[in-house]
Amino acid sequence: MATPQLTKNQTLVMDALSHSEGPMSAYTILDKLRDHGFRAPLQVYRALDKLQEYGMVHRLESLNAFVACTCPHDHEHDHGVTAFTICEGCGQVTEFHDEAIEQRLSTLTRAQNFKTEKTTIEIRGHCQSCA
Amino acid sequence: MATPQLTKNQTLVMDALSHSEGPMSAYTILDKLRDHGFRAPLQVYRALDKLQEYGMVHRLESLNAFVACTCPHDHEHDHGVTAFTICEGCGQVTEFHDEAIEQRLSTLTRAQNFKTEKTTIEIRGHCQSCA
DNA sequence: GCAATTGATGTAATAACATTACATGACGAC
DNA sequence: GTCGTCATGTAATGTTATTACATCAATTGC
Numbered sequence: 001m002a003t004p005q006l007t008k009n010q011t012l013v014m015d016a017l018s019h020s021e022g023p024m025s026a027y028t029i030l031d032k033l034r035d036h037g038f039r040a041p042l043q044v045y046r047a048l049d050k051l052q053e054y055g056m057v058h059r060l061e062s063l064n065a066f067v068a069c070t071c072p073h074d075h076e077h078d079h080g081v082t083a084f085t086i087c088e089g090c091g092q093v094t095e096f097h098d099e100a101i102e103q104r105l106s107t108l109t110r111a112q113n114f115k116t117e118k119t120t121i122e123i124r125g126h127c128q129s130c131a
Numbered sequence: 132m133a134t135p136q137l138t139k140n141q142t143l144v145m146d147a148l149s150h151s152e153g154p155m156s157a158y159t160i161l162d163k164l165r166d167h168g169f170r171a172p173l174q175v176y177r178a179l180d181k182l183q184e185y186g187m188v189h190r191l192e193s194l195n196a197f198v199a200c201t202c203p204h205d206h207e208h209d210h211g212v213t214a215f216t217i218c219e220g221c222g223q224v225t226e227f228h229d230e231a232i233e234q235r236l237s238t239l240t241r242a243q244n245f246k247t248e249k250t251t252i253e254i255r256g257h258c259q260s261c262a
Numbered sequence: 263g264c265a266a267t268t269g270a271t272g273t274a275a276t277a278a279c280a281t282t283a284c285a286t287g288a289c290g291a292c
Numbered sequence: 293g294t295c296g297t298c299a300t301g302t303a304a305t306g307t308t309a310t311t312a313c314a315t316c317a318a319t320t321g322c
Contacts, residue, residue: 025278026279027280045280064279
């Protein structure tokens with residue numbers, strides 16, 4: 001999907017996430033953006049929905065939080081399955097992609113005639129520094 | 132981990148989940164168990180925590196819901212990584228395990244010196260009937 | 263026996279996350 | 293200009309999860 005011009009709110013949310021060290025909850029983003037006129041959760045959720053649609057933001061299901069995509073490419077093509085390691089110590093999140101896993105999952109879902117729409121892979125643990 | 136004798140509340144929650152077609156939220160479980168004396172969310176969450184610890188229940192992060200483990204074995208040994216397909220149509224959840232994926236993830240996390248504690252794999256889509 | 267500890271339970275209150283409903287404004291197509 | 297569409301603003305509410313504190317039962321050590 002081609003990334004369209006972002007709206008004002010989408011830009012604000014994207015910037016907040018980009019400049020953050022780690023993942024942020026919707027309400028944390030809201031608080032960061034109060035100075036910029038944000039008043040209600042919905043403003044954040046609406047922007048996040050679009051940004052996810054554009055592939056610029058990922059939702060971490062196990063944290064109820066959001067991160068900017070760290071993928072070096074632009075977002076004009078699909079990157080397939082996205083996986084994350086999430087450090088319980090420092091909160092660091094690392095995004096990665098792996099063709100082999102993607103293939104294998106595809107084989108397995110195909111075997112049960114399952115039509116995949118979205119795949120979530122999240123690995124909780126401790127990073128090298130926090131082990 | 133050897134499965135200990137379940138307490139009264141744990142048994143009630145486990146039975147509720149076992150007899151359910153699909154995943155249930157904590158609050159849905161609570162409602163089902165009002166007749167059995169449950170009054171507060173915490174009673175459910177405490178039981179669920181233990182049941183997950185014993186490997187008898189899995190949490191579906193992308194649904195904020197819980198399912199009984201469908202693994203045919205008893206729960207006295209680790210089954211490694213658990214993955215799920217989740218149908219958006221009928222709500223059916225299928226649990227599966229795959230050695231190849233486990234190996235591959237292990238290799239990848241090892242490469243970043245990441246110590247895995249819990250792995251979440253959830254595939255949202257449509258099952259054969261609902262496609 | 264009987265403190266002391268541990269683990270399960272009960273209850274209330276609150277925190278954290280997310281959505282519904284409805285109103286308004288900006289802008290291009292026609 | 294008016295219609296349709298999309299972004300926005302605001303309030304209210306719904307859903308999920310935790311904190312804090314009190315009680316009770318079983319076990320241990322003395």
